Amino acid sequence: MLELRDVNASIGIIPILRNLDFFIGAGETVALIGRNGAGKTTLLRTIMGFTKITGEIRFDGRPIGAMPPPARPGLGIGYAPEDRRLFSAFTVEENILLPAQAARLSAEETKRRLDRAYRILPELREMAGRPAGNVSGGQGKMVALARALMLGTKLVMLDEPFQGLAPALAQRYAEALRALRDADRSVTLIITESNPALLRGFADRTLVIERGEVAEGALEPETTPA
Amino acid sequence: MNLTIFLLALFDGIAYAALVFIVALGLTLIFGVMRILNVAHGSLYAIGAYATVALTGFFLSLGLAPALSFPLMLVAAILVGILLGGPIEWLLLRRIYDKPEVLQLLVTFAVFMILEDVQRLVWGTQPYFEARALQALGNVTVFGVTYTVYQLILLPAVALVLLLGLRFFLRRTILGKLITATTEDREAAQSIGIDADKVFLLTFIVGAALGGLGGALASPTTSILPGMGADMIVLSFAVVATAGLGQIEGAALTALMIGLGRSFAVYVWPEVAVLVPYLIMVLVLLVRPEGLFGSPAARKI
Numbered sequence: 222m223l224e225l226r227d228v229n230a231s232i233g234i235i236p237i238l239r240n241l242d243f244f245i246g247a248g249e250t251v252a253l254i255g256r257n258g259a260g261k262t263t264l265l266r267t268i269m270g271f272t273k274i275t276g277e278i279r280f281d282g283r284p285i286g287a288m289p290p291p292a293r294p295g296l297g298i299g300y301a302p303e304d305r306r307l308f309s310a311f312t313v314e315e316n317i318l319l320p321a322q323a324a325r326l327s328a329e330e331t332k333r334r335l336d337r338a339y340r341i342l343p344e345l346r347e348m349a350g351r352p353a354g355n356v357s358g359g360q361g362k363m364v365a366l367a368r369a370l371m372l373g374t375k376l377v378m379l380d381e382p383f384q385g386l387a388p389a390l391a392q393r394y395a396e397a398l399r400a401l402r403d404a405d406r407s408v409t410l411i412i413t414e415s416n417p418a419l420l421r422g423f424a425d426r427t428l429v430i431e432r433g434e435v436a437e438g439a440l441e442p443e444t445t446p447a
Numbered sequence: 448m449n450l451t452i453f454l455l456a457l458f459d460g461i462a463y464a465a466l467v468f469i470v471a472l473g474l475t476l477i478f479g480v481m482r483i484l485n486v487a488h489g490s491l492y493a494i495g496a497y498a499t500v501a502l503t504g505f506f507l508s509l510g511l512a513p514a515l516s517f518p519l520m521l522v523a524a525i526l527v528g529i530l531l532g533g534p535i536e537w538l539l540l541r542r543i544y545d546k547p548e549v550l551q552l553l554v555t556f557a558v559f560m561i562l563e564d565v566q567r568l569v570w571g572t573q574p575y576f577e578a579r580a581l582q583a584l585g586n587v588t589v590f591g592v593t594y595t596v597y598q599l600i601l602l603p604a605v606a607l608v609l610l611l612g613l614r615f616f617l618r619r620t621i622l623g624k625l626i627t628a629t630t631e632d633r634e635a636a637q638s639i640g641i642d643a644d645k646v647f648l649l650t651f652i653v654g655a656a657l658g659g660l661g662g663a664l665a666s667p668t669t670s671i672l673p674g675m676g677a678d679m680i681v682l683s684f685a686v687v688a689t690a691g692l693g694q695i696e697g698a699a700l701t702a703l704m705i706g707l708g709r710s711f712a713v714y715v716w717p718e719v720a721v722l723v724p725y726l727i728m729v730l731v732l733l734v735r736p737e738g739l740f741g742s743p744a745a746r747k748i
Contacts, residue, residue: 269638294640306635308628310618319628320639322621372640 222247222409223268223376228276228286230267237263237272238433245426247375250402250410252424253435254417260433261413262303265378269293269300281375295324299373301365303380303413309354313345313364316353320371331371338367341400344393359390366397377401378411383419395423448714454592456711462598464706465606466665471683471690471698472609473657479693480630480650483540486555488658489680490562491527495662496671497570498523500577503666507579516580516667524660531562532655536648544647559680567673574672581667602664609657610699626650630693685728691741701739 228241238260245251255261266272270290278286280296294300299320307316317338321331339346342363348356356364362382369377382398383391401408414420417427429438448456474488502519535558543550584596617623629636629646637643661679669675686705690697705724712720719726731739 271634271638289642289644290634290637291640291642291644294638300638302635302638306632308631308635310627310631311624315624319624319641323625323640323642368639 222249222281223411224277224279226277226279228267228274228278230263230272230274232263232272236433238267238435241276241435243428243435243437245409245411247409248407249426250424251412252417252420252427253411253413253430254415254420254427254438255413255430256415259430261415261430262380263433264430264435265300265302265380265411265413268378269298291323294320294372297372297375299369299371299377301362301369301377301379301382303384305358305361305365307353307356307361307364307368309352311353312350313353313356314349316364317345317367317371320368324372334371337404338370341370341404342367342397359386359394362386362390362394363397366394370401373408375407376409376411380413381415382412383414383416391419398423450590451592452714454590455594456714457707458589458592458594458599459713460707460710461703462602462668462706463710464702464704465602466661466668467679467682467686467706468606468699468702469609469664470658470661470679471686471702472613472695473654473661474680474683475687475690475693475695475698476613476657477651477654478687479695480626481540481544481647483544483551483555484684484692485651485654486552486680487535487558487562488555488655488683489676489678490559490566491531491655491658491676492662492665492679492683493566493671493676494531494562495523495527495659496666496669496675497566497575497662498526498659499663499666500575500671501570503577503579513579513583516583520580520660520663520666523663524656527659527662528652528654528656531659532652533648535655536651540651541644541647559676563673563676566676570671572673574670576670578667598668605664606699610695613695622649682724685724689728689731689738691738694738694740697738697740 223245225241225243228238229236230238230241241264253261253264263272267274268278270285270288270293274286276286277284280298285293285296308319311319317335318331321334326334345363345367348360353361353364366379366382369379382394386394398410402410412420412424427438428435470488470492473491474485477483477485477488499516499520502523503516506515506519507513539554539558540551543554581595581597584601586593587596587599617627625636625641626646626649629641629643633643686698686702689705690701705727708723708727709720712723
């Protein structure tokens with residue numbers, strides 16, 4: 222599904238990621254664990270095409286390393302950045318619809334995908350008409366997830382979705398992710414997190430990123446406090 | 448100041464503000480979306496005027512009605528947008544978006560210098576007059592003051608239609624929404640599949656066409672001569688900076704303020720009339736460095 226072979230990524234002239242070499246299969250839920258500054262966000266941005274790379278990235282067997290960033294979501298990739306990055310000029314629903322409009326999906330297909338997003342995050346229906354600049358941080362994360370789901374039919378990448386969420390909202394967000402899981406087993410999920418405890422029991426695989434290098438990890442390190 | 452003079456100053460100011468606003472609209476649209484201050488915008492204005500005069504002269508000499516001047520203005524503006532704006536973005540600006548801002552200023556300034564000479568090369572240094580569009584619409588008398596319909600009604604109407612039309616386009620149409628999203632956050636826009644390169648090209652073409660349209664509409668009211676582009680870029684920059692860079696509605700109000708300030712100064716204190724726009728700009732920027740309607744984060748220069 223997603224394959225990185227010998228990938229080095231840099232921003233400007235500064236190398237950030239080194240020797241990335243891993244494969245993620247269709248339907249896997251991967252926790253990408255690492256401290257702040259370890260390179261989690263850069264890895265997701267690299268998959269989206271925003272860094273300079275050497276090496277090879279394949280998506281569904283197809284090399285995408287040279288593909289310009291705006292062409293990538295159309296392959297079935299949804300990405301919710303860490304700081305939400307909603308467009309404040311628009312309402313919640315307009316934000317969610319934008320990816321479908323950029324990809325020129327038909328009206329029926331857009332409606333089908335919007336319904337799918339609302340089934341997974343029903344609370345967004347009630348705030349559909351609100352300006353995106355007026356929703357709380359936690360609600361904004363839900364909107365960003367819904368927006369990522371519009372094109373994310375194969376791969377959904379969430380950058381620190383739980384960070385800054387109040388416990389009740391974090392629980393609600395985790396429920397939504399489970400609903401997404403249950404609705405479509407073939408979607409691959411990559412979720413970054415600095416606190417591995419939050420993804421325990423949810424991810425079926427853990428990648429640990431440290432100083433720009435990725436290694437397979439265990440989700441429940443023995444030293445985790447109770 | 449009696450009523451007649453007051454009305455004259457008022458009408459002068461409105462007509463002038465409408466023209467300046469149309470040019471400033473293109474400048475602020477380009478800045479708002481692309482974060483590029485396009486110094487060559489003044490040349491696009493001048494070439495819009497020259498092209499209109501050339502097209503009108505040619506077609507009216509064939510015996511066609513003067514009313515044809517109006518669609519020809521539109522044609523001139525579109526030609527400026529596509530034939531000049533397109534290549535400027537595609538061949539030059541696209542290479543320097545992630546380079547330091549000073550380079551963007553230098554490159555657009557170089558384009559400005561080149562286009563100034565191209566104008567002299569193509570149209571020479573003799574002034575042109577082509578007022579048949581102005582005459583075609585006749586005059587209107589308001590409280591004893593006679594003024595041209597073209598300047599008092601057509602120009603403000605066009606400015607208003609452009610303001611409302613651009614607002615509607617950016618907020619309500621799909622293409623406009625993609626542009627607005629790119630304006631707010633280029634990377635976030637790209638990561639939901641918006642082709643920012645295409646958005647930039649389109650924005651620059653539209654912005655350049657607005658500059659050209661300003662020149663086309665100005666052409667019947669002024670003599671077309673070398674240097675007119677330099678005057679206009681400085682003035683429209685004053686409007687855009689006073690309003691806050693990238694602020695479309697703000698530019699409309701500021702253009703009106705600067706236009707009226709200048710026209711009243713002409714009657715009250717003519718010695719400083721040409722200075723008034725810049726005095727207003729300096730006063731505003733001293734109090735609000737981000738401009739009347741700008742937010743501090745949006746400022747770049």
